[in-house]
Amino acid sequence: xxxAARATAAYQSTQVQSCSPMEQIVLLYDTAIQxxxxxxxxxAKRDLPTRHRGISHTLAIINxxxxxxxxSAGGDIARQLDALYTYLRERIIDANMRHRVEPIEExxxxxxxxxEGWAQAAATPAGPxxxxxxxx
Numbered sequence: 001x002x003x004a005a006r007a008t009a010a011y012q013s014t015q016v017q018s019c020s021p022m023e024q025i026v027l028l029y030d031t032a033i034q035x036x037x038x039x040x041x042x043x044a045k046r047d048l049p050t051r052h053r054g055i056s057h058t059l060a061i062i063n064x065x066x067x068x069x070x071x072s073a074g075g076d077i078a079r080q081l082d083a084l085y086t087y088l089r090e091r092i093i094d095a096n097m098r099h100r101v102e103p104i105e106e107x108x109x110x111x112x113x114x115x116e117g118w119a120q121a122a123a124t125p126a127g128p129x130x131x132x133x134x135x136x
Contacts, residue, residue, distance in 0.1 A: 022122035025065070029115035032061040033108060036092070040104045043095075055096050058107075062089050084110065 019027060039054035041047075066085035069078045088107050095103035 020122065022118060026115060026118050026122055028061050028065060029111055029118060032058050033111050033115065035061070036104060036108050036111065039092075039095075040101055040108070043099065043101050043104065051096070055092060058092060059089060062092075081114075084114070 035054045035057040039051050039058065042050035042054060062085050066082060066089075069082050069085075071078045071082065074081075088110060091103040091107050095101065095107070
């Protein structure tokens with residue numbers, strides 16, 4: 001890794017470590033949206049390696065978000081998020097298998113909506129009851 005890449009990685013690590021758990025969730029959504037946007041662009045260019053990397057990265061983030069749900073403390077919201085994460089994963093896999101951009105577009109919209117909700121919750125001083133376990 002050359003110096004600029006190491007500096008960028010160090011900055012990103014510091015940024016994540018200085019965030020609250022809810023802000024970390026927002027950063028995960030940002031990263032998933034960026035990766036899925038690259039997938040959409042790669043599909044248009046028929047760039048299979050970039051498409052596969054982006055899909056793998058996005059699915060890893062969704063899996064992480066889903067695995068950190070606190071279903072016992074989060075109640076209905078956590079259960080709905082669990083179902084939504086499963087749906088997103090299915091749509092992204094379907095898009096990859098069928099080489100279709102529509103499920104990617106739909107997933108980008110859903111991730112954007114979720115991201116905005118988490119960003120608002122993170123900005124609220126008292127915040128709602130957490131449905132995600134800490135990202136420590």
